[in-house]
Amino acid sequence: MKSRKIIVALDSNNLNKTIKLVKKLKKDVYAFKIGYQFFYNFGLEGYKKVYSNCPKIFLDLKLHDIPNTVEKGLQALIKMKPLFTTIHISGGDDMMISSGARKKNTKILGVSILTSLDSDQTKTFYNHKNVSALVKKFAQAAKKNKLDGIVCSPKEIKYIRKEVGKNFIIVTPGIRISSKLKSDDQKRVESPEKAISLGANYLVIGRPITKSKDPLKTLKEINKSLI
Ligand code: C5P
Numbered sequence: 460m461k462s463r464k465i466i467v468a469l470d471s472n473n474l475n476k477t478i479k480l481v482k483k484l485k486k487d488v489y490a491f492k493i494g495y496q497f498f499y500n501f502g503l504e505g506y507k508k509v510y511s512n513c514p515k516i517f518l519d520l521k522l523h524d525i526p527n528t529v530e531k532g533l534q535a536l537i538k539m540k541p542l543f544t545t546i547h548i549s550g551g552d553d554m555m556i557s558s559g560a561r562k563k564n565t566k567i568l569g570v571s572i573l574t575s576l577d578s579d580q581t582k583t584f585y586n587h588k589n590v591s592a593l594v595k596k597f598a599q600a601a602k603k604n605k606l607d608g609i610v611c612s613p614k615e616i617k618y619i620r621k622e623v624g625k626n627f628i629i630v631t632p633g634i635r636i637s638s639k640l641k642s643d644d645q646k647r648v649e650s651p652e653k654a655i656s657l658g659a660n661y662l663v664i665g666r667p668i669t670k671s672k673d674p675l676k677t678l679k680e681i682n683k684s685l686i
Contacts (some may be wrong), residue, residue: 462685464655465678466517466630468492468665469509474501480674481512487678490515490542492663506539516541517630517663521570523547526557533558537565543630545570545610548597555604568608568630569601571615591618598622613649613657620658632663636681651681 467488471477481491491509493516498506510516518541522529529546536544546558548569560567571594572581578588587593594611598619601609608628611619616629623629635648654662664681671677 462682463487463489464659464661464685465651465668465681466490466492466661466663467668467678468494468632468663469669470494470496470665471669472496472500474505474508477505478508478512480669481509483675484668484678485513487675487682488513488515489661490517492517492519492665493541494519503539510539514540517543519543519545521545521547523550524554526551526553529554530557530559533567537563541565543568543608543628546606548601548606548609552600552604555601555606558606560604560606566607566628568610568628569597569606570610571597571601574612574633591615594619595622602627608660610663613654613659616654616657616659628661629659630661630663631659632665634662634664634667636667636677652684655685 465488467484469477469491477497491513493506493509498520518536518539522532523546529550543566545568548571558567572590578590581590581593582588585593594615595618598609599622602623608630609619610630612633613631616631619629631654633648634651634654651662668674668677
């Protein structure tokens with residue numbers, strides 16, 4: 460049995476290298492994540508190159524604007540047929556409602572509090588020092604407004620899962636391989652096995668796979684650890 464829960468983040472400025480990597484890894488991933496770096500470098504053309512090799516894409520563009528603008532943006536984005544895309548929960552109830560989650564093949568995931576904000580920053584910008592309480596509130600709002608799921612840090616999975624029930628999709632970045640659980644710029648990391656056991660559905664992993672000596676071998680090892 461194969462486990463496919465890994466979404467490999469294609470954060471790169473090199474299109475040819477990226478496409479080679481997609482070809483190498485596509486049988487063993489759940490999907491590939493395309494974010495700001497790849498999309499703003501290579502646009503729709505680059506997206507289509509990845510899509511034609513592997514049509515399972517998480518297009519992570521974190522939309523945040525007035526409801527009408529987000530709705531129209533999403534209508535265009537959904538034509539690219541990604542599996543998942545993202546909007547900011549802090550865009551408000553109307554913005555989430557107008558995203559029309561659950562009516563389309565593309566699942567809409569909510570971004571809660573950016574993991575780069577510490578409690579001083581959340582106090583400044585959200586008037587709240589307790590990050591967990593804020594994240595809980597955001598998860599409830601995402602569920603109430605019928606988003607399909609949420610992106611959260613590994614440290615938040617357990618209490619978010621409690622808050623949103625079993626059918627809500629939880630996607631988690633900030634994953635580091637068990638044997639070398641030291642952080643680089645990711646501050647609140649967890650191993651793949653732990654993140655899945657805490658209740659995540661899918662894990663976004665970038666550099667631990669893409670920068671490893673043998674990305675396919677690393678990916679296969681992670682998959683094996685999740686069976
Ligand atoms: O290389 P690494 O495994 O850190 O990549 C993680 C991916 O997940 C990156 O594309 C990054 O933008 C994204 N991400 C994150 N932390 C968040 C949200 C998204 O690392 N809180």
